[in-house]
Amino acid sequence: MQxxxxxxxxxxxxxxxxxxTTTLATEGYFPYDxxxxxxxxxxxxxxxxxxxxxxxAHFLQLMSHKDLAEYNCRYLNDGATQVLELFHRGRRCISIxxxxxxxxxxxxxxxxxxFSNNLRGQPRLMQMKDQAYSDQSTPxxxxxxxASLDTFADATGTAPSNRRFRINIIVNAHKAFAEAxxxxxxxxxxxxxxxxxxxxxxxxxxxVDPKTALRSEKDYVQLMREKFGHSNLGVFAKVIKGxxxxxxxxLRPI
Numbered sequence: 001m002q003x004x005x006x007x008x009x010x011x012x013x014x015x016x017x018x019x020x021t022t023t024l025a026t027e028g029y030f031p032y033d034x035x036x037x038x039x040x041x042x043x044x045x046x047x048x049x050x051x052x053x054x055x056x057a058h059f060l061q062l063m064s065h066k067d068l069a070e071y072n073c074r075y076l077n078d079g080a081t082q083v084l085e086l087f088h089r090g091r092r093c094i095s096i097x098x099x100x101x102x103x104x105x106x107x108x109x110x111x112x113x114x115f116s117n118n119l120r121g122q123p124r125l126m127q128m129k130d131q132a133y134s135d136q137s138t139p140x141x142x143x144x145x146x147a148s149l150d151t152f153a154d155a156t157g158t159a160p161s162n163r164r165f166r167i168n169i170i171v172n173a174h175k176a177f178a179e180a181x182x183x184x185x186x187x188x189x190x191x192x193x194x195x196x197x198x199x200x201x202x203x204x205x206x207x208v209d210p211k212t213a214l215r216s217e218k219d220y221v222q223l224m225r226e227k228f229g230h231s232n233l234g235v236f237a238k239v240i241k242g243x244x245x246x247x248x249x250x251l252r253p254i
Contacts, residue, residue, distance in 0.1 A: 001172055001250065001251040002171060002172050002248065002249070003169060004171060005018055005169070005170040006018060006021070006168065006169060007170070008031065009033055009034060010033070010035050010073050010075035011035075011037065013061040013065065014060075015069065015072030015073065015210065016073060020246060021245065021247070024189070025239065026240065026242040028242065029139045029140070033132055035128055036075075036128075038060045038108075038124070039060075039124040039126060040118070040121075041119040041120040041121030041124075042120050043121070045124055051128055053128070056133075056135055060118070063203055063204050065115070070089055071087065072087050073086050074087070083095060084096050084107070086107075104125045108123050141236070143235050144165065144170060144171075144179055144200070145171050145173035147172075147177075148234070149161070149165070151177070151228075152224070155223065156218070159211065164206050164208070164209075169189070169251075179234060180199055183235060184196065185253050188250065189245055193243070194240060194241075195238050203221065204219070206233075
C-alpha cells in the first residue's frame with residue numbers, strides 16, 4: 001500500500017488540511033492533530049488549567065454542531081512561531097498566534113459571534129502540549145484506504161471525501177475495508193514502525209455532508225451495518241518507532 005494523503009485536524013470538530021510530510025513520534029498522536037479544542041463555555045473549563053484534557057461533551061463537535069463542517073483549519077509551527085488559521089468555505093476568516101493572549105481572545109470572540117446559539121457562555125480555546133483532544137485515551141494514528149472511502153460513497157450516493165471521516169493517513173487499496181485485515185500486524189510506514197490495533201467505529205458525525213454542512217435524513221451508520229455488516233471505516237495504529245513519513249511512502253508489513 002502506498003500513502004496517498006496525510007491529514008491533520010488541528011481543532012477538534014473542525015475540518016483539517018493536508019500535509020506532504022510529518023514526523024511521527026514513538027507512542028505519539030499524529031503531530032498537531034486535535035491539538036486544540038473550543039469549549040462550549042462551561043465554567044468547569046473556564047476555570048481549568050491550560051492544556052487540561054476534558055471529554056468531548058465539553059467542546060464543539062461535529063456530531064452535535066453540523067455547521068463546523070463549513071470550516072477547515074490549518075496550523076503551522078516552526079518551533080519559533082505558531083499560526084492557527086480558520087477558513088470558511090475555502091476563504092480565510094481568521095489567523096492568530098495561539099500562543100498569545102490577544103490571539104486566543106480574538107479566536108474565542110470569533111467563535112462566540114458565529115456559534116453563540118450553540119454555546120453556554122464565552123468559549124475558551126484550549127491547547128494541548130504533548131497529548132491530543134482525541135476520543136481515544138491511547139495515542140493512536142488513524143489509517144483508511146481510498147477503496148473504503150469510495151465504497152462508502154457508492155453505497156450512500158455521496159461524494160468520496162476524507163473530510164467526512166477525519167482520517168490521518170489515506171492509503172491505496174484494491175479492496176474495500178482491506179485495512180481491517182491488517183489488525184494485529186506490524187507495518188513500516190515511511191521511516192516509522194506501527195502496529196495496527198483495532199477498527200475505527202463510526203458515529204452519527206458521518207451523517208453530516210462536509211461540503212454543504214447539512215445532515216442527511218438517512219442514518220449512514222445503520223446503512224453501513226445493513227450493507228457491510230459493520231459500521232467501521234479505518235483502523236487505529238500505535239507508533240512503536242517514530243520516524244519521518246511522507247506522501248508516496250509505502251505502508252508495508254515487516
